[in-house]
Amino acid sequence: MALTSLLLLGSCTNSMKQGASVSKSKPDTEKADAENNPDLSFLLSMSFEEASAISPQKLVVSPRVSIAADTIDVLSTRADGTPRRIRAKGHVYLQVGEDEQAHMLCQEAFISGDEVILRGKPIVQRGASTVEGMADSTVFYLLGKNLRAIGLHKVTTQNDIGSIASMGPWENTANPLLPPLAEGSVPDAIRDELRKASEAETLHQQALKTDPAPPMTAPQ
Numbered sequence: 001m002a003l004t005s006l007l008l009l010g011s012c013t014n015s016m017k018q019g020a021s022v023s024k025s026k027p028d029t030e031k032a033d034a035e036n037n038p039d040l041s042f043l044l045s046m047s048f049e050e051a052s053a054i055s056p057q058k059l060v061v062s063p064r065v066s067i068a069a070d071t072i073d074v075l076s077t078r079a080d081g082t083p084r085r086i087r088a089k090g091h092v093y094l095q096v097g098e099d100e101q102a103h104m105l106c107q108e109a110f111i112s113g114d115e116v117i118l119r120g121k122p123i124v125q126r127g128a129s130t131v132e133g134m135a136d137s138t139v140f141y142l143l144g145k146n147l148r149a150i151g152l153h154k155v156t157t158q159n160d161i162g163s164i165a166s167m168g169p170w171e172n173t174a175n176p177l178l179p180p181l182a183e184g185s186v187p188d189a190i191r192d193e194l195r196k197a198s199e200a201e202t203l204h205q206q207a208l209k210t211d212p213a214p215p216m217t218a219p220q
Contacts, residue, residue: 040168041161043093044103044125051093061086061111068093069109070173086111087181091170092118096142102126107136107174110181115191116142119181121169123156130156132168136175141186144198148190 038054048066052058055068061083070090074083087110094104096116107120118124118140122133124147131153133140138151179185 038167040166043105043167043170044123044130044161046093046103048093048095051095055091055093059083059086064096064098065111065116066095067109067111084113089174097126100126105169106140107169107172108181110183110185112183114143115183117181117185118142119178119185120174123168125161128158130158130161132156137178139185141190141194143194145201146194146197148194150186150190
């Protein structure tokens with residue numbers, strides 16, 4: 001079990017959607033039984049629509065990032081009124097990505113531009129890959145395709161998740177002894193490292209588009 005690791009996820013670039021606003025969710029009575037006794041496997045399999053049905057608030061930040069939680073606060077906005085910095089607390093669910101979506105659970109989340117910060121035994125699942133934080137103080141930092149785990153964590157298989165009859169990070173609310181989650185919760189060195197990795201990946205993808213592979217030729 002490492003204290004800090006770097007993992008590859010699907011792209012989670014955050015391009016803010018104009019006019020995004022926090023809205024209240026309406027419970028779906030058809031899912032009452034599952035929602036009254038949810039386990040970790042059920043929570044991670046939810047879509048954003050299903051998470052919204054059991055959450056007091058929801059917010060579509062962009063076409064790629066959606067969030068549902070007990071409370072969602074827009075801390076600052078851009079000149080056009082779109083949210084720039086967002087903090088969510090209590091039973092936080094995030095859906096990130098379009099084609100291959102990542103589902104995330106945590107006790108607290110902070111979104112600033114293209115950065116996503118999770119804290120409070122966070123869990124990130126994409127495809128068959130699942131990374132699980134083991135402590136309230138564990139922080140996950142997502143930028144582009146990269147995920148950095150800061151603190152106690154482990155890689156969990158789908159079989160392990162399916163056998164856990166608990167709500168994971170949703171068992172408890174955010175730890176009141178921890179300072180407010182913000183940009184400073186991630187060291188500058190880690191932020192710079194992932195920023196450079198994201199920029200390098202962008203340049204690599206652009207190079208692939210501008211320099212296609214040469215045509216195949218018949219062997220002599």
